Amino acid sequence: MARGAEPERAPPYSADWAEAGGIESLADAAGRHLVAIDCAAFREGDVLLFRWRANMPAKHAAIVTSCGEDRSALMVHAHDGAAVAEVAIAPWWRRRLAYAFTFPGVTD
Numbered sequence: 001m002a003r004g005a006e007p008e009r010a011p012p013y014s015a016d017w018a019e020a021g022g023i024e025s026l027a028d029a030a031g032r033h034l035v036a037i038d039c040a041a042f043r044e045g046d047v048l049l050f051r052w053r054a055n056m057p058a059k060h061a062a063i064v065t066s067c068g069e070d071r072s073a074l075m076v077h078a079h080d081g082a083a084v085a086e087v088a089i090a091p092w093w094r095r096r097l098a099y100a101f102t103f104p105g106v107t108d
Contacts, residue, residue: 007033024057027099034101042100043067048075048089049099058098064089 008029027049030036034047042048042064049058062077065086073089087093 022057026061027058030061030099030101033104035104037100037102039097039100042073043102045103045106047101047103048097049101050093050096051098052096060096 011025030047030049037046039048044064044067046064048062048064050060050062051058052060060077060079062075064073064075066074074086075089075093076084076086078084089097
């Protein structure tokens with residue numbers, strides 16, 4: 001079901017799209033449409049962005065699907081060569097977490 005026009009047109013894709021420009025293009029786009037939050041404060045429905053390597057731009061996104069009181073959490077994401085999957089936000093992911101965003105206007 002259509003909900004309106006896309007908020008902006010995505011640029012052409014290439015495998016090195018983030019590295020080529022050396023800028024945080026994914027984080028910048030998220031910041032134009034979402035509300036930045038502290039990476040430690042994410043909860044269900046929030047968008048997380050990850051870096052594959054420490055000095056590289058963030059280029060992987062996921063949506064938090066579950067958060068336990070003990071900060072155990074799950075996210076849904078997809079990447080090249082694999083199906084969409086729900087996985088634990090394990091230490092490996094937490095070390096690579098670069099940005100967290102929530103949707104504007106969402107309240108408890």
